[in-house]
Amino acid sequence: MATQEELLEKLKEGVVEYEEDTVKEASQQWLDEGYVALDGIMDGLAAGMEIVGDLYDKNEYFVPEVLMCADALYGGLAILRPHVPDSDEGVNAQVVIGSIQGDVHDIGKNLVKMMFDVAGWDVHDLGRDVPLENFVEEQLRTDSEVVAMSAMMTTTMLGMKKVIAMIKEKNPNVAIMLGGAPVTKDVANLFGADGYAESAGNAVSEGIKMIGRLREMRAKG
Ligand code: B12
Numbered sequence: 001m002a003t004q005e006e007l008l009e010k011l012k013e014g015v016v017e018y019e020e021d022t023v024k025e026a027s028q029q030w031l032d033e034g035y036v037a038l039d040g041i042m043d044g045l046a047a048g049m050e051i052v053g054d055l056y057d058k059n060e061y062f063v064p065e066v067l068m069c070a071d072a073l074y075g076g077l078a079i080l081r082p083h084v085p086d087s088d089e090g091v092n093a094q095v096v097i098g099s100i101q102g103d104v105h106d107i108g109k110n111l112v113k114m115m116f117d118v119a120g121w122d123v124h125d126l127g128r129d130v131p132l133e134n135f136v137e138e139q140l141r142t143d144s145e146v147v148a149m150s151a152m153m154t155t156t157m158l159g160m161k162k163v164i165a166m167i168k169e170k171n172p173n174v175a176i177m178l179g180g181a182p183v184t185k186d187v188a189n190l191f192g193a194d195g196y197a198e199s200a201g202n203a204v205s206e207g208i209k210m211i212g213r214l215r216e217m218r219a220k221g
Pocket residue numbers: 046049050052053054056057063064066067070102103104105106107108109111112148149150151152153154155177178179180181182196197198199200201203
């Protein structure tokens with residue numbers, strides 16, 4: 001019998017120490033104990049990755065360690081993700097998502113994607129390092145109401161401004177949401193985006209709000 005706190009610690013530490021087997025074992029134990037899968041993902045795996053981010057920022061970890069930490073996180077995610085129940089938030093919507101051109105960071109983007117997925121949205125994931133025009137093309141192809149872009153670098157972030165202009169020019173009736181560590185609400189406003197969320201936890205509720213505003217605008221003609 002392990003408590004939630006003990007297992008969360010094990011999940012976090014497993015990610016930080018890049019012990020994929022420990023993470024997988026703790027993830028399975030988490031399920032066996034009947035704890036909520038999403039809590040294990042957010043408060044265990046993602047929280048561990050945040051610590052990894054700090055270690056990287058302090059030059060204690062470098063790229064190889066970080067990649068192994070990411071592998072450990074994904075090992076746990078593969079076990080926990082199938083046990084996150086669909087939450088019907090009553091919105092039938094489509095979202096195009098991807099990490100912007102030049103940016104290979106996709107861990108945060110994948111968590112946001114998962115949140116849209118479990119909320120019942122149709123998610124069109126373009127992956128990472130996505131050429132700017134692909135966002136425009138995929139939005140038109142799928143007629144998605146929302147486009148969600150992730151950037152983790154100040155340099156790549158600038159590409160999002162271009163995509164917003166390109167999309168709005170072709171189709172003004174699209175709600176565009178930005179996210180990623182360097183992105184703030186002010187940046188999102190400055191770039192002309194319609195929404196912003198600082199974490200995967202509130203991406204869906206922000207998406208729902210944006211869709212509400214969009215549908216209202218459309219109804220008014
Ligand atoms: C993991 C990591 C990597 C991994 C990426 C693996 C992968 N598959 O993603 C690897 C090792 C490959 C890597 C490489 C590089 N990295 Co790096 N990396 C990181 C690190 C340590 C952690 C990022 C992470 O995964 N965090 C955990 C997740 C869960 O959090 P998150 O990404 O912030 O996402 C959350 C929110 O931001 C939000 N969110 C994210 N996207 C979106 C999208 C939407 C729509 C919404 C609503 C919300 C949302 O929700 C998420 C969950 O709650 C950060 C350091 C840091 N402190 O962030 C540096 C960091 C991002 N990297 C950095 C750099 C510079 C690089 C390299 C250029 C390094 C190099 N010299 O080679 C390369 C090249 C990358 C490239 N071309 O893209 C810098 C960027 C600096 C800057 N501000 O421009 C950082 C900040 C480190 C630093 N302090 O220097 N990196």
